[in-house]
Amino acid sequence: MKNWKTKFTIFFLSLIVSVVTVEFGLRYLIKQTNLPRIYHDVAEYNLSDRESAGKSDYYRDRSMEIYGGKEPLEILCIGDSFTNGGNTFWDNSYPYKLYLKFNKKVTVRNLGVCASTTEQIATRLEDFYKSNQYSSEKKYVIAVMAGSADVFAGSELVQKISALNISKEQKWVEMNQKTDSFFSQFYFYKVVTLLAQDLKNRIDKVDSVTEQVTFSNQELSACHSAKTSKERVDCLIKTLKMESYNKLSQGSKEYLIIRFLLEKKAFKSSEVTEVIRDFMGLVEYQPQLLERDYLVMNLLGLVKLQDIVSFEELKAVIEKNSHRIALEAQKVNQELISNASYWYDNLEKLNGERDIYWKKIFTLAREHNSSIVVMNYPLPYQSTNGYLQTLAKKEGSEFIDVEKIFTLHQKGADVLLDDWEHCSPEGYDLIAQTLYDKIELMSQERKGK
Known part of the structure; x- marks a missing residue:
C-alpha cells in the first residue's frame, strides 16, 4: 500500500x-x-445570458489567431467569413497565407468572424485599439472586406439566430465560461484546446467523406449537366427517390441537397440565379431545408447582394412551405423575411447606416496612424462591391478590386471557389498574394517620399 x-x-x-x-x-x-499565438477577445461577454449572447458576435470564435513576426509592421485582417477562412482550415485562410508570404516576419491578425456586419466589424476594430494588444510603437495596415451581411443589419437578426443556436448548448457554455476564466491564462491549455479543435474539425471532415463520395457518384453528378433549373431539380429528386438513396436518413438527404446547391461555383450573377432557383424548386420536395436558418439567410442575402431573382418570388416560396416546418424555424424565417424586406425598400438608408460605421473605421485608423486597404468581394455582390469601390475612392484609401481579379484569373471559378459563397484554398491564396503586393507597393511608395 x-x-x-x-x-x-x-x-x-x-x-x-x-x-x-x-x-x-x-x-x-x-x-x-514566429509560432502562431492565440488572441483572446478584448471585450468580455456573459455568454450564459442569452440576451447578452445575442448582442455579441465574439462567441462564434472566442479565440482568434495571431501570427507573430518580429518586424514593427502589423496587419489587421478584419471582416466576415471571407477573412475568417470560411469552409476551410485555419492554415488556408488568407491572413495566414499572407503571414507566410511575408516569410513570417510581420505580425498578421485574423480578426474575421463569420456573418459579421459592418457595425460589428467597426466595434471589433475599436475593441482592438482599446486593448493592450495595440502598441503605438507599431505601424498598422488594416485590410477590410465588409458588407455582405449588412442586409441583415439593424435588427440584430444574425445575432438572434446564433443566440438560438447557442441556447441549445447552454450548460456547456456556462461550464466553459468558468473553466476559461482560470485556464485560458495558460499557454499549455490554449495550445491543447486549439489542437483538439483542429483534430475535431479534421475528424468531422473525414466522417463526411462517405456521404461526399455518395454525392459525387454518376447519378447525382449528371444532374448538374441539365440545362434548366427545373430539369436539375427533377433530376435530383428522381435520383434521391432511387432505392440506394431512399434508405438515407432525412438529415443525410438534406446534406446531399445542400452539397448539390453548394457545388455550383459561380462568378456570374446568372449562375448564382440558377442556385437560388434550384433551391426554390427543391424546397417543394424537402421543406426541411427551410429549417437551415443560415441557408435561408444566405439566399435572401444573395438576392439583395446581386440584384437577381425577384425577392417576392423567393419570399412566396418560403412562406408557402413554412407550415411544413417547425414553429421555431417559422419564426426565424419570418424575421429574416421581415428584415430583408425592410432593407430592400430602404437601400439608401442601408448605405447611410454603412456610412456611419465605415466613418468610424476610417476615424479609428487615422487616430491610430494606421493605413487602410478596402477590398471588395470575389463574388458578384453587385450592390456591396460597387458601394465599397465608391467608398474607397471617396475616402482616398487603397482599394483592391478582388471581384475583377477573380473574374479575370485564368484558373476560373472551379479552382478559386469552394462553393458559391466561399473561396477554395487557392482562392484565399490569391487574395493573400494580391494584398501582399499592395502592401509592398504602399511600403515602397512611403520610402520614396
Missing part, C-alpha cells in the same frame, strides 16, 4: 513538473519565434 502511494506521488509530481516545463517552454518559444 505504501509503495503504491509513493509511486502515485512520484507520478503526480512528475506530471506537474512536465506541464510546468511545457508551459514555460511554450511561453519562451512563442516569445522568441
Whole structure:
C-alpha cells in the first residue's frame, strides 16, 4: 500500500513538473519565434445570458489567431467569413497565407468572424485599439472586406439566430465560461484546446467523406449537366427517390441537397440565379431545408447582394412551405423575411447606416496612424462591391478590386471557389498574394517620399 502511494506521488509530481516545463517552454518559444499565438477577445461577454449572447458576435470564435513576426509592421485582417477562412482550415485562410508570404516576419491578425456586419466589424476594430494588444510603437495596415451581411443589419437578426443556436448548448457554455476564466491564462491549455479543435474539425471532415463520395457518384453528378433549373431539380429528386438513396436518413438527404446547391461555383450573377432557383424548386420536395436558418439567410442575402431573382418570388416560396416546418424555424424565417424586406425598400438608408460605421473605421485608423486597404468581394455582390469601390475612392484609401481579379484569373471559378459563397484554398491564396503586393507597393511608395 505504501509503495503504491509513493509511486502515485512520484507520478503526480512528475506530471506537474512536465506541464510546468511545457508551459514555460511554450511561453519562451512563442516569445522568441514566429509560432502562431492565440488572441483572446478584448471585450468580455456573459455568454450564459442569452440576451447578452445575442448582442455579441465574439462567441462564434472566442479565440482568434495571431501570427507573430518580429518586424514593427502589423496587419489587421478584419471582416466576415471571407477573412475568417470560411469552409476551410485555419492554415488556408488568407491572413495566414499572407503571414507566410511575408516569410513570417510581420505580425498578421485574423480578426474575421463569420456573418459579421459592418457595425460589428467597426466595434471589433475599436475593441482592438482599446486593448493592450495595440502598441503605438507599431505601424498598422488594416485590410477590410465588409458588407455582405449588412442586409441583415439593424435588427440584430444574425445575432438572434446564433443566440438560438447557442441556447441549445447552454450548460456547456456556462461550464466553459468558468473553466476559461482560470485556464485560458495558460499557454499549455490554449495550445491543447486549439489542437483538439483542429483534430475535431479534421475528424468531422473525414466522417463526411462517405456521404461526399455518395454525392459525387454518376447519378447525382449528371444532374448538374441539365440545362434548366427545373430539369436539375427533377433530376435530383428522381435520383434521391432511387432505392440506394431512399434508405438515407432525412438529415443525410438534406446534406446531399445542400452539397448539390453548394457545388455550383459561380462568378456570374446568372449562375448564382440558377442556385437560388434550384433551391426554390427543391424546397417543394424537402421543406426541411427551410429549417437551415443560415441557408435561408444566405439566399435572401444573395438576392439583395446581386440584384437577381425577384425577392417576392423567393419570399412566396418560403412562406408557402413554412407550415411544413417547425414553429421555431417559422419564426426565424419570418424575421429574416421581415428584415430583408425592410432593407430592400430602404437601400439608401442601408448605405447611410454603412456610412456611419465605415466613418468610424476610417476615424479609428487615422487616430491610430494606421493605413487602410478596402477590398471588395470575389463574388458578384453587385450592390456591396460597387458601394465599397465608391467608398474607397471617396475616402482616398487603397482599394483592391478582388471581384475583377477573380473574374479575370485564368484558373476560373472551379479552382478559386469552394462553393458559391466561399473561396477554395487557392482562392484565399490569391487574395493573400494580391494584398501582399499592395502592401509592398504602399511600403515602397512611403520610402520614396
